[in-house]
Amino acid sequence: xxxxxxxxxxxxxxxxxxxxxxxxxxxxxxxxxxxxxxxxxxxxxxxxxxxxxxxxxxxxxxxxxxxxxxxxxxxxxxxxxxxxxxxxxxxxxxxxxxxxxxxxxxxxxxxxxxx
Numbered sequence: 001x002x003x004x005x006x007x008x009x010x011x012x013x014x015x016x017x018x019x020x021x022x023x024x025x026x027x028x029x030x031x032x033x034x035x036x037x038x039x040x041x042x043x044x045x046x047x048x049x050x051x052x053x054x055x056x057x058x059x060x061x062x063x064x065x066x067x068x069x070x071x072x073x074x075x076x077x078x079x080x081x082x083x084x085x086x087x088x089x090x091x092x093x094x095x096x097x098x099x100x101x102x103x104x105x106x107x108x109x110x111x112x113x114x115x
Contacts, residue, residue, distance in 0.1 A: 002026040002104045004095040010111030012085055020080040020109060022095030032069055033098045034078040037089035037105065051078065063089075085113045095096070 008020040020036070035050030049059040049069045068081040080097065092108035112115050 002097065004097055004104060006093065006095045006106045006109040009093060009111045011114065012111045014087060014113055016085050016086060016113070017081070017083045018085065018111060020082070020093055020111075022078045022080075022106060024043050024076045024095070024097055025077070027097055027099070029076040030073040031099060033055075033096075033110050034069075035098070036069065036080045037094045037096055038089075038111075039094065039108070040091040043091075048093070048104030049080065050098075054095075056098040063100070082111070085111075087113045 003025045005023045006020060008018060012018050031053050033050055033052050036048040038048050039045040040072050047060055048063055049057060049067055050071045051057045051071050059067060066084045071078045090111060090113050092110050094108040095106035097104045
């Protein structure tokens with residue numbers, strides 16, 4: 001059974017930083033592409049960033065230069081460091097795990113950027 005458990009969300013002021021974590025179980029973590037999606041109320045889920053098993057990352061233009069994804073295969077955990085947060089970053093952030101035709105998402109952790 002695949003489980004993706006996110007943590008680290010919260011309320012932050014514009015310009016602030018947060019670090020999200022996602023602990024994965026039920027998969028051979030080091031072989032899977034991991035990533036983060038986000039979904040704001042009334043909007044479609046969108047890809048934020050991914051990192052492959054080899055460590056290559058890909059990010060949406062809206063977060064390039066501000067968000068950094070990393071992974072710790074020893075801890076089966078993927079991280080999202082978010083800096084220079086903007087109100088438009090407000091959303092539920094969902095952890096993603098993918099391997100060929102298998103795709104999983106976590107329940108999400110809420111990030112609210114507001115003064």
